[in-house]
Amino acid sequence: MKIRLGCQLGYRINGSTTLVLNIQPAETPRQRVLHEVLRITATDGDGSGGGEGQAVPYESWTAAVTGNRYLRVRAAAGTALLVHHEAEVLLEPQVADPAGINEVPYAELPPEVLPHLWPSRFCESDKLQRLAWREFGAIAPGHGRVTAICNWVNDRIAYLRGASNPTTTATETLLAGAGVCRDFAHLSVAFCRALGIPARFVSAHAPGLVPPDFHAVFAAFLGGRWWLFDATRQAPLDALVRIGEGRDAAEAAFAEINGDAVPTGMEVHAEVTEGLDVAHGARTVGAVADVAEAP
Structure with missing residues (x-):
């Protein structure tokens, strides 16, 4: 399918600032830009005077391990910065029968996925082991058990904007009983890791998301590869355009600010232009592989 997407980010730069952005879609065998x-x-100023503005130079690079595409921008004090990005992506999702996707025993996990079993800044899986085994230990291992985790999180955590902040952790979300997509993903990742299932945070463009925004989901390592899950149930998995991934949001933030800058606006859009109708929201299509996987 083809997807048209993009974003526009505005910042008021009060002091010399460096921003690192991760807003461009990853380029993988199944996701081509x-x-x-x-x-x-x-x-100059706050940007209220309009005008095209002067082009700002930037650096770009792709992380070797994750494939995340980064931009580094240096902004001068007393200016208004505007970041505009748009792209067309060809997405070739791989869908499979969830019943045939099993968990991988710890002794057989590839070494490179082991860090996704460890507790991280926002996913304190070590604190949730007793709860995870009590709630999910009796469920047959496999794709269905991770789906049960998603169902549990969706049933017990209210989706509520403003209920969390950029430092909210999985355990804090559990105690608060509310959060946004980032929090749903962190709690699900923590539960998976507590059960011995490698899991990672994924940031994405999500056609069909209302209102349009960057979206957070997660991927679990099952049957020798990564599979996507979304505990919010807000967007179809087979239309997600992967931006970044990491052990948690600290490694896949769309913007990191080093300096004195204040966000002044954000617009995000993603629309399927060919191959899938997402006008009626999320749907179940079976297990969907992370596009980072080879064909």
Whole structure:
């Protein structure tokens, strides 16, 4: 399928600032960027005077392990920074029968996935082991058990904007009983790891998401590869365009600010232009493999 997507981010730069952005879609065997436009401009003051602004230079690179695509931008004090990105992506999702996807015994896990079993900044899986085994230990291992985790999180955590902040952890979400997509993903990842299932955080563009925004889901390592899950049930998995991944949101944030800058606006869009109708929201399509996997 083809997906048209993009974002526009605004910042008021009060002091010399460096931003690291992870907003571009990853390029993988099953997710190809057909064309892409990136403009980063700055105007004097707060930008209220309008105008095109002056082009701001930036550095770009792709992380070797994750495939995350990064931009580093240096912004001068007293300016308004505007980041505009748009792209068209060809997505080739791989869908399988969940019943045939099993968990991998610890002794057989590839070494490179073992870090996704360890507790991380926002996913304190070591604190949730007793609860995880009490709630999910009797469920047959496999894709169905991770789906049961998603169901549990969806049933018990209210989706509520403003209920959390960028430092909220999985255990804090559990205690609060509310959060946003980032929190749903962190809690699900923590439960998976507590059960011995490697899991990682995934940031994405999500056609069909209302209101449009960057979305957070997660991937679990099952049957020798990574499979996508979304405990919020807000967008179809087979239309997700992967942006970044990491052990948690600390490694896949769409923006990191080093300096004195204040966000002034964010617009995000993602629409399927060919191959799938997502007008009626999320749907179940079976197990969907992370596009980072080879064909």
